[in-house]
Structures are given as structure tokens and as C-alpha cells.
Amino acid sequence: MADDKRPCLEVQNLVVEFPNRHGTLTALNDVSLSIAPGEILGVVGESGAGKSMTGLAILGLLERPGRVASGDILLEGRSIVGLSDNEMEKVRGREIGAIFQDPLTSLNPLFTVGSQLGETIRQHLPNTSKAQARTRAIELLREVGIPGPDERVDHYPHQFSGGMRQRVVIALALAARPKLIIADEPTTALDVSIQAQITGLLRRLCKENGTAVMLVTHDMGVIAETADRVAVMYAGRLIEIGPVEQVLKNPSHPYTRGLMASIPALGARVEKLNQIDGAMPRLNAIPPGCAFNPRCREAGPRCRQDLPVLAPTPAGMAACWLHNGGVA
Amino acid sequence: MTRSDTAALEVVHLDKTFDVSASFLNRLVYGRKRQMLHAVNDVTFSVPLGGCVSLVGESGCGKSTVARLVTGLYDPSAGEIRFAPGKSGAPLSAQMIFQDPYASLNPRWRVKNIIAEPLRELKLRNSEAEITERVAELLGIVGLNIADGEKFPHEFSGGQRQRISIARALASEPEFLVCDEPTSALDVSVQAQILNLMRRLQDELGLTYLFISHDLSVVRHMSDRIAVMYLGRIVEEAETEVLFADPKHPYTRLLLETIPDVNEPHRDREIVAGEVPSPLAPPPGCTFHTRCPLAQAQCKVERPELRHKPDGSRVACHFA
Numbered sequence: 001m002a003d004d005k006r007p008c009l010e011v012q013n014l015v016v017e018f019p020n021r022h023g024t025l026t027a028l029n030d031v032s033l034s035i036a037p038g039e040i041l042g043v044v045g046e047s048g049a050g051k052s053m054t055g056l057a058i059l060g061l062l063e064r065p066g067r068v069a070s071g072d073i074l075l076e077g078r079s080i081v082g083l084s085d086n087e088m089e090k091v092r093g094r095e096i097g098a099i100f101q102d103p104l105t106s107l108n109p110l111f112t113v114g115s116q117l118g119e120t121i122r123q124h125l126p127n128t129s130k131a132q133a134r135t136r137a138i139e140l141l142r143e144v145g146i147p148g149p150d151e152r153v154d155h156y157p158h159q160f161s162g163g164m165r166q167r168v169v170i171a172l173a174l175a176a177r178p179k180l181i182i183a184d185e186p187t188t189a190l191d192v193s194i195q196a197q198i199t200g201l202l203r204r205l206c207k208e209n210g211t212a213v214m215l216v217t218h219d220m221g222v223i224a225e226t227a228d229r230v231a232v233m234y235a236g237r238l239i240e241i242g243p244v245e246q247v248l249k250n251p252s253h254p255y256t257r258g259l260m261a262s263i264p265a266l267g268a269r270v271e272k273l274n275q276i277d278g279a280m281p282r283l284n285a286i287p288p289g290c291a292f293n294p295r296c297r298e299a300g301p302r303c304r305q306d307l308p309v310l311a312p313t314p315a316g317m318a319a320c321w322l323h324n325g326g327v328a
Numbered sequence: 329m330t331r332s333d334t335a336a337l338e339v340v341h342l343d344k345t346f347d348v349s350a351s352f353l354n355r356l357v358y359g360r361k362r363q364m365l366h367a368v369n370d371v372t373f374s375v376p377l378g379g380c381v382s383l384v385g386e387s388g389c390g391k392s393t394v395a396r397l398v399t400g401l402y403d404p405s406a407g408e409i410r411f412a413p414g415k416s417g418a419p420l421s422a423q424m425i426f427q428d429p430y431a432s433l434n435p436r437w438r439v440k441n442i443i444a445e446p447l448r449e450l451k452l453r454n455s456e457a458e459i460t461e462r463v464a465e466l467l468g469i470v471g472l473n474i475a476d477g478e479k480f481p482h483e484f485s486g487g488q489r490q491r492i493s494i495a496r497a498l499a500s501e502p503e504f505l506v507c508d509e510p511t512s513a514l515d516v517s518v519q520a521q522i523l524n525l526m527r528r529l530q531d532e533l534g535l536t537y538l539f540i541s542h543d544l545s546v547v548r549h550m551s552d553r554i555a556v557m558y559l560g561r562i563v564e565e566a567e568t569e570v571l572f573a574d575p576k577h578p579y580t581r582l583l584l585e586t587i588p589d590v591n592e593p594h595r596d597r598e599i600v601a602g603e604v605p606s607p608l609a610p611p612p613g614c615t616f617h618t619r620c621p622l623a624q625a626q627c628k629v630e631r632p633e634l635r636h637k638p639d640g641s642r643v644a645c646h647f648a
Contacts, residue, residue, distance in 0.1 A: 046515035047486070161603050162387075191386035191542065194603060196586040218515060221588025248590060262520035264549040266572075266589055272527070273549065275520040279485045
């Protein structure tokens, strides 16, 4: 899918560092990925793996003292690393939309959703009149499936339920017709039946408008039902990437395999769940070699010394010596 | 699993209403009415000794309120909660494990003191030496090191913190544990560790669990029976395998359909419409009729009773 079109987003060897008084923490290390127009790339990993950090780096929202130390982020071929705050503000919203986990904190409680949508529309499309912006706001609310948009446009965020609020946030992200949407855990705060509505909506809008979506989540189920390709992160690095069906059905990296096996299956009940012992290392204590080696059952001497690089596997690409010449 | 037919806990016609009215002055000045929230409505179930019963449902369905009622954190408005006599003859003692291991541990206390608090408060051990010994034993049971007792909660990951919460809950040797979403704040690989630990403890210590969760796949792994709640009422209750093989209530079916399934993803399904109505103004008749594909005129006026079925399940639906 990514081959026949120019990718909408390209992240090349991205390194994000947080210098502090004890030294430098490397939050993202050599992350490369791309998303084609109309494609949904799922990014999964445990908390602290760097999945949200990747999204924030693309949005230019890294909190100081965090900074992009090396690597590049290209939006339709144009580098957006090192843009000034003013220039970045024009990119955010206009070209990259963002959806965050908690819909209540993403909306201003003091303004009606119509005025918030209108402000965003007029900000990014300066030639729009107030009346046009309002019409467009109603259109957007209709598009994201809010019943009675003509009335709802004048309501305040607290008058909406959680699921409806997340729809409003999606409408906000779509307001300027961005090319790329970064959705960071968009359904985590919602109930399952609402979650299904929101992921379905995201998928439909992405396909209809040709918007590229980076869907950051810890929920493999959401990835399985929404994404086209999936990227698995561990301790700040990308360790496996490939088409969603292949990676989930036939994962190559032992971490992905462990992750898939530890999900309680809906189909059958087992006496004991497969667990990955231990926890992900902290950023200041990443072991040499492969960061997963202390928890890996298949680790060999090579894994404790040399860092594996992404290499082709039957399912896509994985950073594991098992698929690149053996672990011994 | 050592499940017996004796009930460890019986909950009968449990009701809980919260007064969510505006303040007295606001009522007086603006003429607002008193407003009551019926959080738990006529809930009846029992938990067999050594078994695990789960309550599932979406936010606002009253499942956590039931957990808090059972542990005595709230007083019921009506109905009864009966614990069977435990080993000592006194009613079974219950303890609770909370959802968020980041909020439920005091950040300024060392882990050994967090775990020792119930022992000291309830005077379960006579000397400091005995307390230290028991704390070490508890840390071992949940898979932590004795040296971990000297650390503070922030030095632990989420999964390890949940282990500390479990050790604290076990300190007073309870026979009944109420677990309110114990793994929903954890990553899946860690969730598996905690669920396995809880299953092991159940076998080794003969614990009985009341498990609260919104995650049906976790619930299926843990429980013998499942009760599905919707707007404060149980709409279906059945043995785990029966519920998954033959869900009868349309709400249970909706829940089962909407869980994202890693193995058989339904990618291009119809988007199911509707949301949970406000519990402040539940719809008349069957509260689910606003979202139900089977709803008829009868459902809008007449509330279906929870009826027993031949396979041992209970369902509240006119057409199930």
C-alpha cells in the first residue's frame, strides 16, 4: 500500500532525548516509519515504550527539555523538524490533526462546541465568514454522527456524553481537513460499545477522505479491528512492523508473540495465561544488546551484546537476531 | 478450584440511592427539585465459597457501587448483604483491591509499612518482630523480594504496585476479596502476571472473589459465574461458559459483539448506535429498550422480571 503512493508521513531514524542532571535519557531511538494517504498505522506498546512520544514528536509537542536529537520527520516530503513555534502552530491543526485520550480535557468547558469548531475553522481557513464557519461546524458534527447537529452545535461540552464528546474532538481534528491525524488512545476512556462506534467512525472517515492516521494504543484488539499496518514498540525502539493480519496472526518478535499470548482469549478459557515475566526496563537502565533480552526465553549470547536491526521476516520486519542470522 | 455449593456471600434485593440534589440554597432560590440517583436497583446474587463471580457492565451501570456496598464502604438503602460464617465462625472478612495502584498506595510510606498497616490497626500481631515476619511472608506470596519492603511505591512499576495492593489486602487474612477492576490500569503482559497470581492465590489460600470488570475477556478467564449489569440492574446472570456460548439478553449480545477480538477481528461491521441513557432519568419499562434491536411496544411500558431459565441462568427480557 505504501509503495504505490508517496507517503503522507515519513519518520526517519528519529531520536528523541531528554537531557537531565544525571545524563541524557533517550526516549526514542532510531525510529523509522511511514504512513500512506488513507492508511491507518497502529502503534502499540506498553506504557513507557515511546508510542505516545512518537506522536508528540510529530506534532512538535515534546515537553522541554525533550528534543529531537537527530533524524527527520517529513510531512509530504517537507521536513517539519526544527520549525519555529509559530510555523509549527500553522502545521498543527491545518495539516496534522490530533485526538487525545480524554475528550473532556481536549475541549474548553466555557465555550459551545460550535464556537470551538468555528474558531478552529477560521483560524486555519482565514477567508471563512462566521456564518460559513457555523454551517461547516454543523456539517462536521453531522459527519461524525452526532444526532441533531443543528441544535447540538450550540451546546457546551458538559452536555455531551463521553462518546459524543470524543466525536466532537474528532470533528475538531477534522475541521481543517488535515492530511494526517495523530490519534493517541482515542478510545481508552470509553466503554466497549462506544469504543466500537468511534473506531468504526475513524476508519470510515480515514477511507473516505484519504486521511493518514497514526493510531496509538495499548489495546491489540483495537489495532486488530482498525489498523492496516501495525508497529510494535519496546523501550523506545521499533521492534516489529508489518501488515496487521500477518503481525497479529504470525508475530516474529518474541515480545510480540508474548504480548499476543498474554491476552485472555475470548474463544477459549485456559488454566494459566501465558505471561512475560519481569517488566520493561526503565530508560536509564536499558540493557546492552537487545532491550528485551532479560525477559526473552529465546535469547542467546549475541542478544546480550549486539543490538538487532530491523530485518525482513515472513510477517514484515522485526528487530530480532532470530530472524537475522541466529542468536548464538 | 475448590468451589462448593455453600454461598460465601448472598446479596438479596440490594438497593442504593444517592442524593444528588443541588444544595439546599440552590433548591430554595432556583426552585430545583430533589434528585435521587438509583445506582443499584434490586440486585440479587450469591457467590459460592471458593468461587469467583464477576459483575460486568459499562460505566455507570452500578458495578463498582455493588463492590463498595459489599465491603461496607457504603450503606445499602435497602436489601441485605449476608456473609457466610468463615473458618473462625465469625462472618467471612472481606478485603478490597482497587483499580488504580498509583492512587491506592500512600506515596510517603515504605512498602513494609503499607502492608503492615492492617496488621497494626487490627492488632493481628503482638510484636514488631512478628509483624516484620508476616510482611516478609506476604511479600513472598505476591512474588516480591523482602528488600522491596524498604522501598517507596514510586520505585515500582504498575504491576508491582498492584502486587503490593494484593499483599496489603491479604495481610488481614481475608477469606473474601472484592477486586474492582484490578488489572484495567495495567499493560496486557503485566495483566497476565496479576491474573495468574490471583488464580494461584485463590487455589492456595481458598479465597472467594467478587470480581468487577468491564473487560469480558478478563472476566471469562477469572470467573465461574457472570452477572451483566445495565443501569443498576442485573439483566443476565449465568455460568461463564453458558453466557459465552448462549448469551440471551440483547445487551449481553451487544457487549460480546463489540469487544475487539484479536483473533477474529470484525473490521467492517455495522456501527452499533446508541449509548447508555443517563442513570438520573432511566427510560421506563425495560431500561435497555432505547438501544434494543428486539424492542416492542411492551418493552417501553413493562419492566421484564429477572426469570430463571432451564440452564440455570437468569435473564430479564420479555423475548429471551
